[in-house]
Amino acid sequence: MTTTPTTLTETPPTMLELAMAIVAVLAEIRQVPVAELEAERGGGDLSMDSPEAVAVIATLQGRFGRRLAQVEDLEPEQLTSVANLADLLHRRWSSVPITSEGNT
Amino acid sequence: MALFVEGDNVSTAWVEALDRLLAGDGEAVNLTVAIADPTTEVPAIRSVVDAFIDGRRRAHPKSVERVSTVANTIFPQSLYIERLGEGAEEHLYELERRSRGVSHVRNRQGTYFERMVAWPLEKPKKGQQAKTFNQLDQAVVRLRRLREQGTQRGNQFEIGLTTPADEAIAVPIVVPGRDRQTMGFPCLSHVSLSLQKGVVHMTAIYRNHEFIKRGYGNYVGLGRVLRFVAQQSGWPSGELTCVSASASVGSGAGFSPGALTELLQACRRAQKEAL
Numbered sequence: 436m437t438t439t440p441t442t443l444t445e446t447p448p449t450m451l452e453l454a455m456a457i458v459a460v461l462a463e464i465r466q467v468p469v470a471e472l473e474a475e476r477g478g479g480d481l482s483m484d485s486p487e488a489v490a491v492i493a494t495l496q497g498r499f500g501r502r503l504a505q506v507e508d509l510e511p512e513q514l515t516s517v518a519n520l521a522d523l524l525h526r527r528w529s530s531v532p533i534t535s536e537g538n539t
Numbered sequence: 540m541a542l543f544v545e546g547d548n549v550s551t552a553w554v555e556a557l558d559r560l561l562a563g564d565g566e567a568v569n570l571t572v573a574i575a576d577p578t579t580e581v582p583a584i585r586s587v588v589d590a591f592i593d594g595r596r597r598a599h600p601k602s603v604e605r606v607s608t609v610a611n612t613i614f615p616q617s618l619y620i621e622r623l624g625e626g627a628e629e630h631l632y633e634l635e636r637r638s639r640g641v642s643h644v645r646n647r648q649g650t651y652f653e654r655m656v657a658w659p660l661e662k663p664k665k666g667q668q669a670k671t672f673n674q675l676d677q678a679v680v681r682l683r684r685l686r687e688q689g690t691q692r693g694n695q696f697e698i699g700l701t702t703p704a705d706e707a708i709a710v711p712i713v714v715p716g717r718d719r720q721t722m723g724f725p726c727l728s729h730v731s732l733s734l735q736k737g738v739v740h741m742t743a744i745y746r747n748h749e750f751i752k753r754g755y756g757n758y759v760g761l762g763r764v765l766r767f768v769a770q771q772s773g774w775p776s777g778e779l780t781c782v783s784a785s786a787s788v789g790s791g792a793g794f795s796p797g798a799l800t801e802l803l804q805a806c807r808r809a810q811k812e813a814l
Contacts, residue, residue: 465620483617484611484616486615486617489638489641490638493638493640504644505644510600510601511608
């Protein structure tokens, strides 16, 4: 069984783990099964709208207890797909502080 | 003098208003745009507007927002899952609450949608959540009640002093005592919904409107709000009338009279080809 990181961790998740976590939250937002989105993604990428991306970031910040976005990250051109967002969160992982309350 | 413009949908109404503004000196008081169906657009015109704005963003990043971004600040359509029926309303509100902290990173004063669903009833205390009021939900609940009662008409004559908790189908945006800027957010002051002959209509008031930077996205976003309220309360949606107390086509890099005339001509060509 594949697992995705859902708790506070110092070890940066891999891009694959981040992409899976993003798809799981996106499925919750769209109210569809994860399998449906994975099938749509087909091992490639999946586009998303910027409000969806903001909701994904907010959810993952709560789960990881870490601030994952800065002002310059939230331009709509950067929030267009699962792969874009996974890349952004991976880069931000080690450069932003862990938050005490989790959800920032 | 006031300008009055009508259009069948967001795109044609916006183009007509742009034409009228450019025929003058690019400014107007009381620009009133009536859109028969604000939930529809002409895709070819939207593409022209998107291309114009994308060009300005490439040349001058952050000088102008995309139409989709502007519309999302009024109504984040992708978070409204229509097939959930009445459950879609709470799902949308929950996602807005969850997103608020991150959204504030970019929009420090919040978004118009936030003010519609979480109007601040008190000044936030440090480390505590301020009490808020969901104005859209109140409008939906009241309109649903009218439908259950078999009443096809409901409105409130307002003078802009309504508070969200009043029994009006009204959505104020400007927070008294907090919004003191003369430019910038919030430009949308008030949204009023009325039920006439079993159809929900909307009137929106802008104190100041940057017509090219914001106008198109504003009309799209307001049309989405109208559709949401109508769907959730079980009535058909009607027209949107938007009054801009002060409107301007805008100025600065990329907004020369020549560039704006070219934009208008490209929109007119797209409109003609779409017929």
